[in-house]
Amino acid sequence: MNQEMPNLLKQRAELTPKRLAIKANNEEVTFEQLYKRVQQRATILSKHGIRENQHIAILMRNSVEMIETIHAVIALGAVAVMLNVRLSEQELAWQIDDVEAEYIICNREFQKNVKVYKTIVCEDLFIHHVEEILPSLSQVSFYHDKVATIMYTSGTTGNPKGVMQTYGNHWSSAISSALNLGLQVNDRWLLSVPLFHISGLSILMRSVIYGIGVVLHERFDAAKMNQAIMRDGVTIVSVVTTMLKQMIEQLEKERYPESFRCMxxxxGPVPEKYLLECQEKGIPVYQSYGMTETASQVVTLTPEDSLVKIGSAGKPLFLNQIKIMKNGQECQPNEEGEIFVKGPTITKGYWKKEEATNKAIKNGWLQTGDQGYVDEDGFLYVLDRRSDLIISGGENVYPAQIESVLLTHPNISDAGVIGVKDEKWGQSPHAFVVLKESVEIDEIRAFCQEKLAAYKVPKYYTIVDELPRNASNKLLRRKLKDLIKDNHDVEN
Ligand code: ATP
Ligand code: MG
Known part of the structure; x- marks a missing residue:
């Protein structure tokens, strides 16, 4: 489907020039103004040497300038490579080398982290000084199959992989989401998740495709988010579970306005406790499942099902299909296996990793590496990463389930579980916990015994100061294995 597409921002600026594109702090930018600034920025970037098809890394914090930079790189026909600002110098170098970036456009504060590369400091680009727009900008073409962005996976299960996201992927993702959530002329989407993750970038794409405004926050702040929902006309918000938790805690007795229609x-899954709290407070929660490779959500649960199908991630979006596979066979309803996803939002592959691409995508089906099942009504339940599955006495044990039980203990602030070798059972769960207040291991064990089947109760416990997490704040269970190599053998 290598159909030509319009320059999305140009098209939007022509269709609805006066509509709000971005609201950030006290600044409001219309699509017409945004398009003009992007043209100016692209002209300056071209003077710095940026050309069509180059890989241009962007290392910035959420800001109007970052949005302009992403659009400007795209306007030049280059590929925007989104870098996580929380990566270490070494991790950044690994991704920049792997993707073969020509330039890195960064905020000044990050320049020191990428000093050996060709950098362009965003704060040094005075776009308002540009009077003449680069004429060749109008000749850049866009196609469904052309790569718009490269985004690295979080690196939770191994080295991050550069996911190539095409214009068609972003387009299909925005359309699928609109067919699911609906679209209203007065919609405003609150963007406080990072733009360098697909959760953030996909909001930007939707804003341009739908013609709706983005209310932009540099970082997550529960109080500010709630204020924005109350006062800035926000109708939709994207969050992860920990953000939702803080927002509902902070909300106390207040209620969001009627116009707020989607959280x-x-x-990751939303614990039942929060779902019930949201229901009490009239917050419409849509749970969703997706990944960098699927250009955002591919499965979503609507609020009317959220308390009927507790723990489910929902049904596939209009353009997507899902199936569960085990030993090369498609599973029956309620049978556990690996989740496969198909549809036009699936990446065309990992950058320069042909083998990994061919392994992950066959006949259009992406093998997700996640374990789950679909119930008799077609609802997906995501259980855990397949690589983290613990098999104890022939039973499947999911670390995520044990972790969520441990987290309900009042003295535990964080928890991670892995499988370790066990003479009798093959494998047994080993729990790592961070404590809020001291508590005896025996008490934690008794607590687990009350809430979990005997074979799921962790056999070993280690108290740690903190758990290893990556730049996306995801738990690195593979690093937990390293922590105990000395004590007993760990199953890989
Ligand atoms: P890597 O692929 O490098 O190991 P990653 O998979 O963590 O990193 P992302 O693309 O950021 O990188 O995350 C997608 C993953 O997040 C999914 O494959 C899944 O494991 C997890 N996930 C997303 N949504 C849900 C959900 N609703 N429930 C459970 N897990 C989820
Ligand atoms: Mg992944």
Missing amino acids: LVGG
């Missing part, structure tokens, strides 16, 4: 939660 889209991704990245």
Whole structure:
């Protein structure tokens, strides 16, 4: 489907020039103004040497300038490579080398982290000084199959992989989401998740495709988010579970206005406790499942099902299909296996990793590496990463389930579980916990015994100061294995 597409921002600026594109702090930018600034920025970037098809890394904090930079790189026909600002110098170098970036456009504060590369400091680009727009900008073409962005996976299960996201992927993702959530002329989407993750970038794409405004926050702040919902006309918000938790805690007795219609939660399951609190407070929660490779959510649960199908991530979006596979066979309803996803939002592959691409995508089906099942009504339940599955006495044990039980203990602030070798059972769960207040291991064990089947109760416990997490704040269970190598053998 290598159909030509318009320059999305140009088209939007022509269709609805006066509509709000971005609201950030006290600044309001219309699509017409945004398009003009992007043209100016692209002209300056071209003077710095940026050309069509180059890979241009962007290392910036959420800001109007970052949005302009992403659009400007795209306007030049280059590929925007989104870098996580929380990566270490070494991790950045690994991704920049892997993707073969020509330039890095960064905020001044990050320049020191990428000093050996060709950098362009965003704060040094005086776009308002540009009077003449680069004429060749109008000749850049866009196609469904052309790569718009490269985004690295979080690196939770191994080295991050550069996911190539095409214009068609972003387009299809925005359309699928609109067919699911609906679209209203007065919609405003609150963007406080990072633009360098697909959760953030996909909001930007939707804003341009739908013609709706983005209310932009530099970082997550529960009080500010709630204020924005109350006062800035926000109708939709994207969050992860920990953000939702803080927002509902902070909300106390207040209620969001009627016009607020969607709290889209991704990245992991929402514990029942929060779902019930949301229901009490009249917050419409949409749980969702997706990944960098699927250009955002591919499965979503609507609020009317959220308390009927507790723990489910929902049903596939209009343009997507899902199936569960085990030993090369498609599973029956309620049978556990690996989740496969198909549809036009699936990446065309990992940058320069042909083998990994061919392994992950066959006949259009992406093998997600996640374990789950679909119930008799077609609802997906995501259980855990397949690589983290613990098999104890022939039973499947999911670390995520044990972790969520541990987290309900009042003295535990964080928890991670892995499988370790066990003479009798093959594998047993080993729990790592961070404590808020001291508590005996025996008490934690008794607590687990009350809430979990005997074979799921962790056999070993280690108290740690903190758990290893990556730049996306995801738990690195593979690093937990390293912590105990000395004590007993760990199953890989
Ligand atoms: P890597 O692929 O490098 O190991 P990653 O998979 O963590 O990193 P992302 O693309 O950021 O990188 O995350 C997608 C993953 O997040 C999914 O494959 C899944 O494991 C998890 N996830 C997303 N949504 C949900 C959900 N609703 N429930 C459970 N897990 C989820
Ligand atoms: Mg992944």
